[in-house]
Amino acid sequence: MSSVLHEKRFEVVVIGASAGGIRALTMVLSALPEDFALPIIIVQHVHPHSGGYISHILGAKCALIVKQADEKESVLGGTVYIAPPNYHLMLETDRSFSLSVAAPVNYSRPAIDVLFETAIDAYYDKIVCIVLTGANHDGSQGAAKIHRAGGYIIVQDPTTAEADSMPRATLAATPVDKVLPLEQIGAYLLQLINRSNQLWHFP
Amino acid sequence: MSTSEEVENQQIELQLLLQAIYLKYGYDFRSYAKASVKRRILHRMTTDQFPNISAMQHRLLEDVSFFETLLLDLSINVTEMFRDPTFYLALRKEVIPLLRNYPFLKIWHAGCSSGEEVYSMAILLKEEGLYDRAQIYATDMNQVILKKARDGIFSINRLKSYTMNYQRAGGQESFSDYYNAHYDHVVMDKSLKENILFSDHNLATDGVFGEMHLIICRNVLIYFNRELQDRVFRLFAESLTLGGIMCLGSKESVRLSNISTIFDDISKEEKIYRKSLSLDKI
Ligand SMILES: C[S@@+](CC[C@H](N)C(=O)[O-])C[C@H]1O[C@@H](n2cnc3c(N)ncnc32)[C@H](O)[C@@H]1O
Numbered sequence: 332m333s334s335v336l337h338e339k340r341f342e343v344v345v346i347g348a349s350a351g352g353i354r355a356l357t358m359v360l361s362a363l364p365e366d367f368a369l370p371i372i373i374v375q376h377v378h379p380h381s382g383g384y385i386s387h388i389l390g391a392k393c394a395l396i397v398k399q400a401d402e403k404e405s406v407l408g409g410t411v412y413i414a415p416p417n418y419h420l421m422l423e424t425d426r427s428f429s430l431s432v433a434a435p436v437n438y439s440r441p442a443i444d445v446l447f448e449t450a451i452d453a454y455y456d457k458i459v460c461i462v463l464t465g466a467n468h469d470g471s472q473g474a475a476k477i478h479r480a481g482g483y484i485i486v487q488d489p490t491t492a493e494a495d496s497m498p499r500a501t502l503a504a505t506p507v508d509k510v511l512p513l514e515q516i517g518a519y520l521l522q523l524i525n526r527s528n529q530l531w532h533f534p
Numbered sequence: 535m536s537t538s539e540e541v542e543n544q545q546i547e548l549q550l551l552l553q554a555i556y557l558k559y560g561y562d563f564r565s566y567a568k569a570s571v572k573r574r575i576l577h578r579m580t581t582d583q584f585p586n587i588s589a590m591q592h593r594l595l596e597d598v599s600f601f602e603t604l605l606l607d608l609s610i611n612v613t614e615m616f617r618d619p620t621f622y623l624a625l626r627k628e629v630i631p632l633l634r635n636y637p638f639l640k641i642w643h644a645g646c647s648s649g650e651e652v653y654s655m656a657i658l659l660k661e662e663g664l665y666d667r668a669q670i671y672a673t674d675m676n677q678v679i680l681k682k683a684r685d686g687i688f689s690i691n692r693l694k695s696y697t698m699n700y701q702r703a704g705g706q707e708s709f710s711d712y713y714n715a716h717y718d719h720v721v722m723d724k725s726l727k728e729n730i731l732f733s734d735h736n737l738a739t740d741g742v743f744g745e746m747h748l749i750i751c752r753n754v755l756i757y758f759n760r761e762l763q764d765r766v767f768r769l770f771a772e773s774l775t776l777g778g779i780m781c782l783g784s785k786e787s788v789r790l791s792n793i794s795t796i797f798d799d800i801s802k803e804e805k806i807y808r809k810s811l812s813l814d815k816i
Contacts, residue, residue: 402756402785418785421569424545429567430756430785433574433610449569452545455537480537 340527341483342457343406344369344520345450347443347473349376349465351493353388355513356463360393360411362517367395369459369524371411372420372450374443376465379417386413400428406453414441421445422453437469447473456481459523461516463487465497468504475505485519488512547587548572554591559601561675562738563608565762574607602678609676610757613647615688615696616654617752618784622703624804629779630662632808633747639668642746642773644737644766645754646672649683650696654703655750656726657712661705665729671743673735684732686722688713693720737766746773752783760790767791774809781806 348356352375360371375385383399389411390397400412406426414420418430420441436442443462447470450458460477462470464487478484484507489495491512501507511519535543548571552563563571575587584590593600616622633639643652652672659665674680688696697709713720735743737754749770755763767788770780780797782788782805788797797807 402787403760403790415785421573423567423569424541429569431570431610432612432753432756432783433570434612445573449573451537452541452569452572455541 339457341459341524342369343450343454344371344459344461344524345447345477346371346373346461346463347375347447347465347470347497348373348463349439349443349467349469349494349497351464352376353385354493355487356389357392358513359461359463359517359520360389360395360397363393363395363521365394366409367521367524368408370406370408371395372400372406372414372422372446373411374414374420374441374446374470376439376441376443376467376469377416379440381416383413383415389413400430402428402430404428414446416441419445421449423449424452426453437467439467439469443470444473448476451477451480451482454482458482459485459520461485461487461520462498462501463513463516464492464494466494467497468500470497471500471504474501474507478505478507483508483523485509485511485516487516544572544587548575551575551587551591551594554594555601555604558595559605560739561605561736565738565759566608566757567759570610570757571608574610575604578604578607605676606678609674609679611647611676611679613650613753614692614699615650616699616703616705617651618804619699619702619704621752621781621784621804621806622654622658624801624806625658625781626662626704628800629748629781629806630658630664632777632779633664636747637667639664639748640744640746641668641670641748642743642750643670643672644735644743644749644751644770646674646680646683646732647676648679648688649686649732650688651750651752652683652730653686653712653722653726654700656730657700657705658703660726661707668729670730671746672730672732673743675734675736675738677734680732680734686727687719688722690715690718690720737769738762742769742773744773745775746778747775748779748781749774750781752781752786755782755786764791764793767793771796771809776809777811778809779806780809 386397386399395411397411399415421429486498486501486507489498556562646652700709713722796810800806800808
């Protein structure tokens with residue numbers, strides 16, 4: 332049997348969120364079961380001195396393990412990683428994290444574009460990329476690159492977003508695979524991963 | 535070409551470029567964490583309109599000034615005064631009392647960038663009455679940035695946030711006493727510089743710098759891979775006196791390194807360590 336058959340269509344989920352993001356993320360993540368197999372990596376824009384409160388909030392509301400991503404930590408399935416405040420979060424080709432204090436990108440550190448772009452080097456086309464609510468355009472360039480690399484893009488329907496410029500900017504920057512109202516994103520993601528990975532196993 | 539093949543090819547081109555930098559100019563970026571290096575190189579590639587990474591290699595070999603540009607790109611110099619105020623609070627509370635025991639203090643800021651961190655330390659030592667017995671060595675691999683550090687001239691735009699940091703870091707005086715303000719910049723007070731020696735030192739290739747009581751190396755090791763981090767930790771361990779202090783950035787840790795055990799925690803949260811006093815650990 333060729334090893335290609337065992338390859339999964341998707342191996343990671345990356346999510347970008349800004350204004351209104353905590354609520355949106357809670358909604359998406361709480362739809363996922365404890366045995367969700369993929370790693371989920373999140374950049375949520377936050378104040379530089381805000382500490383680790385987001386992982387606590389999200390951790391309390393979802394079945395998966397939620398933690399702040401550590402420098403050099405290896406990415407594991409079934410875990411939700413949050414970018415630490417005031418650092419860019421990047422993926423290395425060996426699927427471990429690295430951090431940087433380089434200048435803000437799109438006025439943001441962590442920046443969504445930085446995570447999205449480096450995710451391609453680690454996961455190629457095996458990425459599900461989700462852009463949620465936000466009042467800027469961070470993430471749009473990274474999402475466009477993930478699309479060109481063959482990844483799958485989901486954008487929150489701007490009319491359901493607390494701040495609609497971020498999803499709109501992504502829709503303007505790239506063709507996407509799916510636009511969904513917030514409350515459907517979690518369930519859709521679950522279905523997408525289950526279905527596509529099955530198909531991939533038994534074509 | 536598949537995405538994975540494209541990524542792999544780029545990694546090869548990147549390795550070759552770093553090899554060329556090392557062979558031609560002696561700066562060793564081969565053991566840096568790749569994601570950041572690649573972003574900087576790609577940024578330069580796009581800005582200067584090179585078709586690919588390989589095309590930069592030729593230019594790099596022929597043109598020193600292009601190398602200098604790349605060096606600035608690769609040494610991420612972003613810094614601030616009293617960055618992470620809680621770290622300086624911990625310094626005041628946990629470390630200064632230990633330093634009072636020494637009649638003479640040697641302090642090493644490794645990767646000091648444009649010097650904001652060093653001047654912050656100088657201010658703190660003055661306020662704690664330890665400045666006069668201290669010799670501060672401030673080093674970086676990047677000479678352009680070291681000159682800025684030596685000049686001690688900073689943009690006035692950032693002063694407001696530095697003043698806030700200073701206060702949150704436990705500063706009691708008036709911060710404006712430490713600089714002279716001009717139209718768009720400030721010049722750090724001369725008295726802060728008296729005991730600071732700025733010099734060129736590369737953590738990837740150079741050796742021990744002298745025996746130190748305190749080493750501060752913040753937000754530098756996040757750019758290194760595990761092996762290079764280990765090299766630097768060994769270098770610091772060799773440089774510190776018994777009971778000497780090592781301070782890392784808030785997201786850096788010695789705990790995954792193979793010489794972890796010779797360091798005790800002073801502050802877990804602020805990544806302040808002490809070289810063990812018991813010789814059997816070393
Ligand atoms: C992000 S700055 C950190 C500045 C300061 N320590 C702080 O925390 O704000 C990183 C600095 O490390 C320096 N650096 C990088 N690699 C180095 C090396 N191999 N040897 C010495 N300095 C290095 C860079 O030139 C840059 O100035």
